[in-house]
Amino acid sequence: MQDRCRMLQVMSIDACGKASLWQLAVDMISDMFLRSLPADDFCFHAAISACEQGGFWQQALGLVADMQLRKLNADGICWGSVLHAMKLAGREDLAQKTLERLRQRWAQPSARQVAGPIGTSMKKLAPDVVIGDGVLAVFKPAGCTSESMLERLLAKWRAGGWQGELTLVSRLDLPTSGVLPLALGGQADGPTQYLDAQYAARQVSKEYLCLAAGQSLGPRGARASIDTPLLVSRSWGERLGKRVEASAAGKQAQTKLRILELFDIPPELGGVEALALLAVRPMTGRLHQIRVHLASLGSPIVGDNAYGGCSLAGSRLFLHCRSVSLKDLSGSPFKPKYPLPEDLQRVLADLRPQSKDLEERSARPCVSQHSVRQPNTPGSRPNSAGDATPSRSGTMKRNNSMTRLPDEAPIVAEKGYCPDSPPAARPGSASSASARKQGGLLTGVMTNPQAANKKVTPLCFTHTYEKSLAEEKDKKSD
Structure with a gap:
């Protein structure tokens, strides 16, 4: 009976984590200890993830501290979630100091x-x-x-x-x-x-090169940001793996792109409006993110049969990770790069002799940041809202969020809160201030498992954590 109760509690915490209900997830962990049900790493990871999405770094840090008290494994992924929550809350300086301390330890x-x-x-x-x-x-x-x-x-x-x-x-x-x-x-x-x-x-930068064919994304040199949430819906079998689709019920995902080159449409791609070589940077790391985001705009990657992409003679999926930028254990930049392999270079070489200067060709208007109802496409059927939904042939849904960026705008991660986080729950808001007055776990105070009579004894960590960073800095300056 106890094992069944624990399993149900763990499943509930996981669901709260996926729904960004961080306060409920933390309360459930406390309830497990009060009922003598052990909470494992998985429970804490789900609660930390929920705190991360709202930028509640104090609560996430408190959960990590509580894991360490209970001799649980607070690994790099847990700490990375805390660092990202700090960044979302505007404490990037604290995130960098914390990462440096972790680097020295590891x-x-x-x-x-x-x-x-x-x-x-x-x-x-x-x-x-x-x-x-x-x-x-x-x-x-x-x-x-x-x-x-x-x-x-x-x-x-x-x-x-x-x-x-x-x-x-x-x-x-x-x-x-x-x-x-x-x-x-x-x-x-x-x-x-x-x-x-x-x-x-999300401190690792990756850049991909891909060839997209379909609707026009803009003139050469144009930049855009795609912010459509992604949902892993079902499996396509062992060969194709899991299927991902653009859905408001999915997780936050952001992809930034820049149009490097435009080509004339070859005869085998008749009916395609534009053929463009793109430099793409995924700002989040969702499964099939680049492929689904481009397909949701009606411009899938060439050779991507899983998401409706057309094929060129002798071409496979035209998607190549050109570079990765991160830091090694010495704190030095590590930026390996690999150019396009020969098979993809041959595809571009076959296209370039017949290409023309299409820079001045007017591009169709880009989709606004809000979801726009698209006309139904062949092979799709309207749903109750009138949007085009996937047909059995695999046509992608066409309602999405894409924002045109200024030509001079760099492709870098942006600051700010996660759009999935309700404004009333963000730090500094009125509801957040009133919640802090109530005390308990919402203020960044964790439960002491050794408390007598199963009463909650607060264990403050936020003030002492920032104080220790300041003391360490003073020692170095001395």
Whole structure:
């Protein structure tokens, strides 16, 4: 009976986390301890994620502190969520100080794997590998999974006598080529935790090149931001994996793009309005994010059969991760780059001789930031709201959010609160101030599990945490 109650409680906390109901998730964790039901890492992760989306970094930090008191694993992903919450709340300075303290902890020899150095002979076995302090990057070709690429590299190096471990910190889709970062260490080692924290805090920048065919996205040089939420709906089977669709019920997702080049439409792509080479930066890391965002605008990637993309002769999915920018364990920038592979370069070479200067061609108006009702397309049927919905042939929904950016606007992450967070719940608002007066977990105070008679004893952490940072800074200045 107790196991069943615990399972229901864990499922409820997970649902609250996905719905950004952070206060309810935290209250449920406290209730589990009051009822002598153990809360594991998963429960805390869900509650921390809910706090992150609203920018409630004090509450997220309190949950991490409580995990440490209970001897639970507060890993790099948990800390990354805290850092992102700080950034959303306008405390980017505090986020950088916290990340630096974590880097120093995870860079200690005790937090690293015990393995021999990567010598010249092993570098010759994988000449395209770029190595930094605690991190490396390898070129992943299209047609192999990220896991198989990791296994290939490990097999080569272990044959050369290296006994270390490598860990994936991000993945590329099977048909996507490009930069694949790996941590030099096991899952629990410092290098992996540091990279996980950067990814979770959205401090890793990635740039992709892709060829999109469909509706016009603008003239050459134009920039745009796509902010349509994404939802993992169902599986398409083992070959295609999970299906993702643009949906207001999904998670926040943002993609920024810049049009690099426009081409004439080849005969095999008849009926297509524009063919454009794009530089794309995903500001969030959702599954199939770039592919679904472009398909939702009516301009899917060439070769993307899963999301309605058309095909060119001899072309696979035209999506390549050109560069990744992060920091290694020494705090130095780590920016590996890999140019377009030969097969994609040949596709562009075949298009360029017949291309014309299309810069002055007027582009169709871009979709506004608010959802706009689109006309029904062939193969789709209107729903109750009159919007075009996917048909059985796989046509994507066409209501989306895209904002044109000024030509000089850089493609960088923007500050501000998560749009899913209600204004009344943000720090500094009237409701937030009134909630703080009520005390308890909402003020950033956690429950002491050793409290007598199961009463909640507050354990203040926010003031002491910022005070410790200030004292550490004073010591360095002395």
